[in-house]
Amino acid sequence: MSKTIMTVDDSASVRQMVAFTLKGAGYTVVEAVDGKDALAKLKGAQVNMVITDLNMPNMDGISLIKAIRSDAALKFLPIVMLTTESQDTKKKEGKSAGATGWIVKPFKPDQLLAVVKKVLG
Amino acid sequence: MNGGLDQAIEAYKEEAQELLSELETSLLELEESPEDIELISRVFRAMHTIKGSGAMFGFDKIAHFTHEVETAFDLVRNGQLSVTKELINLTLLARDQIRAMLEEYGGGARIDESKSAEIIKGFKRIMQKVEGGTEGAESAASAKAGSEADESDEAKSVTYRVRFKPDHDLFMSGTNPVLLLNELRELGQTIVIAQTQDIPILKELEPEKCYTFWDVILTTDKGINAIKDVFVFIEDSSDISIDEIDSGEDVDELGENYKKLGEILVERGDVKTDDLRKVLGKQKKVGEILVESGVVNEDQVRSALAEQKQVKQVRESKQKMEAASASIRVPSEKLDSLVDLVGELVTVQARLSQVSSSRHDANLTSIAEEVERLTWELRDSTMGIRMLPIGSTFSKFKRLVRDLSLELGKDIAMTTEGAETELDKTVIERLNDPLVHIIRNSIDHGIESPEDRVKKGKPKEGTIHLTAQHSGASVLITIRDDGKGLDKEAIVNKAIKNELVAPDAVLSEKEIFALIFEPGFSTAQKLTSVSGRGVGMDVVKRNIDALRGNIDVKSTKDKGTTITLKLPLTLAIIDGLLVKVETEFFVLPLSLVEECVELTKEVIDKAHGRHVANVREEIVPYIRIREFFNITGKSPEIEQIVIVEVEDHRVGFVVDYVIGEHQTVIKSLGKVYRGVEGVSGATILGDGTVALILDVPKLVKAVEIEENQTMVPQLS
Structure with a gap:
């Protein structure tokens, strides 16, 4: 069965790019527009991995990671954050919040797939 | 000039020819993927070898000419020059010119010097475009050539010991350590030993924590950075050490290969080998002693032993590889004569088997069987030598x-x-x-x-x-x-x-x-x-x-x-069907044979004199071998039709008996018989009888022509 990956980003174009790349590689993709939306959609859905942006309205990426890690049903879920080169402090913050890994924006499709493979097997 | 040098020169020519055809392939591939570093280095290496060895054996013209091409590809290799269609075209021309030069040295036609000059000019023109001119590049290339340091460019297999001690809270970051170990496995030959001594007793165990750590012995040619990349997400939180334990270099004789104490004593005659073994047999292994004394635990010993084993294996397989790549060149005539001799041997062996089976002598039979087995093995491996991709x-x-x-x-x-x-x-x-x-x-x-x-x-x-x-x-x-x-x-x-x-x-x-x-x-x-x-x-x-x-x-x-x-697959041997007409034997290529059916008087009578038989509702015309080769005598009551397929038509050959399958070494016919229609060769049977190999397509054609000639007057 194909694995399901959730992409969380307020930018529709980034979501589409991520979704397009992942679907092409045979994954099922669920989209969410911010942290809140993501948490709501994670309840009940079988998601194997989350790829999230950090700067988002309503609930940002760091808070989302913390929320997932403190949820007994979700706490071991692999989470990869999307960061920009300049956000090194954010990267550390995300890491200590419990992110599994990160992808630096802008990225190419094969870079994304390499990270997904690394984290998801 | 002595013979040894002559031989070396011949070897150089052969090697250069090979390099040139390899070069052509590389260039054409490079045209398709101009960024491929491996291809670029391959071209460079080929030019470098042609030049270097050329100068050594006095092919100065080639050395001088090739130098320019080599220089250009050195620039490409350093990223100063890009691969263009122009460069590929020019290099292909240069390749042809080098080949012509080689042939000139071998007594071939004089080469066109002006063409060489033109090609060199072309290379100089391309190189001039590079910033800093050609001078610097040229000296760089010759410096490289002088040091002969190219070999080290190739990635070597190095063995590393990776100790991966994750943070106890590893799982809380959603990381699965098994996936990381799998990623390491993809890099090369790997042994993973889990160290479990840190796992606490059940009462103190927190199931969400990661207590296990791993020792990984990994042999890879991808370099240390590839290993570091595996741990990129957790390098800050986990304890990861990567040490090189075997560089894959040749072992320095004075360094590691020192003699053990026992060896020295045996050599001096102070102790006998047997005695030494007896004493050593009583001794406990170092690992056992250490574990017993509580200095280390079993996992640690197991990990260290695995490391030792892996290094040993890598070295052994390297030695094997070196041995395997050793090959010798043999003139093809020698191979041809070997194949001929094996062919003779197969024939003689068949006779031996036949004689032994009629003697009812158990000893002789077993020898004959052994000879048969060896002969077939010899035949197969001889044929294998002649096979080329x-x-x-x-x-x-x-x-x-x-x-x-x-x-x-x-x-x-x-x-x-x-x-x-x-x-x-x-x-x-x-x-x-x-x-x-x-x-x-x-x-x-x-x-x-x-x-x-x-x-x-x-x-x-x-x-x-x-x-x-x-x-x-x-x-x-x-x-x-x-x-x-x-x-x-x-x-x-x-x-x-x-x-x-x-x-x-x-x-x-x-x-x-x-x-x-x-x-x-x-x-x-x-x-x-x-x-x-x-x-x-x-x-x-x-x-x-x-x-x-x-x-x-x-x-x-x-x-x-x-x-x-x-x-x-091969021309020397044919899988045939052996048939007999009166006392004569014939072989039909088995690949053409479809089936064998009986031909009875009844069928012949039904056809009213025409040479056709009805095989499962299908009309099959047939040729009587007896008639075609004018063999006298009377055919048996029931004859056999061997049906073959020739150019999508089924045609039968009528023979007296079908003997069976027969693997045959083909002998060409003597000069006098070479032109005989319908026969492509001959073979010698076990008892020394000659059997003719039928050239089925020709035979069918010959009969067709004959038929047409006899048919035409009837029609008019």
Whole structure:
């Protein structure tokens, strides 16, 4: 069965790019527009991995990671954050919040797939 | 000049020839993927070797000429010059020039010096574009050449010890350590030892924490950074150490290979080997002692032993590889004579087996069986020596396609598949001409000009796909193009004009396509330098027939043409069906035989004198071997028909008895008999009797012609 990956980003174009790349590689993709939306959609859905942006309205990426890690049903879920080169402090913050890994924006499709493979097997 | 040097010079020439054909392949590949570092270094290395060894053996002209090319590719290698079509063209020209120079040294035609100068000028022009001029680059290249440091460019297999001690909270970051270990496994030969001593007793155990850590012994040629990359997400939180434990370098004799104490004592005669072993046998192994004394635990010892084992294995396999790559060159005549001798041996062995079976002597029989087994093994391995991959021929065609399509202004790509397929050397050699001809035809007549292709809605670039594959005891070679296909109407018209077929003849598609192989057939409206060289496809057919192969043509208008050549793996041996007529033995190639049926008087009577038999509702014409070869005597009551398939027709051969399958070493007939119709060779049976090998297609044709001649007067 194909694995399901959730992409969380307020930018529709980034979501589409991520979704397009992942679907092409045979994954099922669920989209969410911010942290809140993501948490709501994670309840009940079988998601194997989350790829999230950090700067988002309503609930940002760091808070989302913390929320997932403190949820007994979700706490071991692999989470990869999307960061920009300049956000090194954010990267550390995300890491200590419990992110599994990160992808630096802008990225190419094969870079994304390499990270997904690394984290998801 | 002494003999040794002469030999070395010969070896250099052979080596250079090989490098040149490899170079051609690399260049053509490089044209397709101009960024490929490995290809660039391969070209550089080839030029470097040709130059370096050339200077050593006095081929100064080659050395001097090649230097310029090498310099250019050194610039490419350093990223100062990019691979362009111009560079590839020039290098291909240079390659041809070097080959001509080699031939000149071997007594061939004088080379055109002005051409050399022109090529060098071309390289200088390209290099001038590089910032800083050519001077710096030139000295860089010669410095490299002097130090001979190229070898170290290649990635070496290095063995590392990786200790991966994750943070206890590893799982809380969603990381699965097993995936990381799997990633390490993908890098090379790996042993993973889990260290479990940190796992606390159950009462204190927190199930969400990671207590295990891992020692990984990894041999890889990907470098230490590839290993670091695996841990990129957790390198801050986990304890990861990577140490090189074996560099893959040759072991320094003075360094590691010191003698053990016991060895020294034995050497001095102070202790006997047996005594030493006895004493050592009582001794506990270091690991056991250490574990018992509680200094280390079992996991740690296991990990260390694994490390030792891996290093040992890597070194051993390296030694094996070195031994395996050692090969020797043998002139092909020597191989040919070996094959002949093995052929004789097979014959003698068959006689031995026959004699021994009639003697009822158990000892003799067992010896004969042993000899039989050895002979077949010897035969198989001898045949194996003659087998070569067809790849070298394929790469020659790439060049052909490239040059011809340039000449004709067509855009054609050639793809190949199955280059590793092995075939008898002789078959490969004799296959070259027919293949060249077929490919030329495809390029010239098959594939349309780019404009026409676009008009037809096809991709601008035409393709020719060349494949080779094994199929039983045969090899299938397919040449497929996506051109305009064969024009059936034009073929028929031409055949009628050339009086190859009657104007009112009704022909199947297969029969129409078969016409292109008729002597003197050519549909090209005008002769071009490419295919119209006075030889037609009939020559191709003749060549393939001579190889005991056959040709199959499939073609769809505007879709393309596929030509399939079916060839035997080897020419020296044939799987045959042994049959007997009166006292004479004959062999039919088993690959053609479809079935054997009985021919009774009843069937003959039903046919009213015509040579046809009804085999399962199908009329099969037959040829009486007895009549064809004028063998006197009376045929038995029930005869046998061996039914063969020749060019999609079933034809029977009537013989007295079918003896059975017979693997035969083919002997060519003497000069006097070589022209005899219907016989392609002979073989010697176990008892020394000669059996003729029937040339089935020719035999059928000869009978057809004879029939036609006798039929015509009857009709008129």
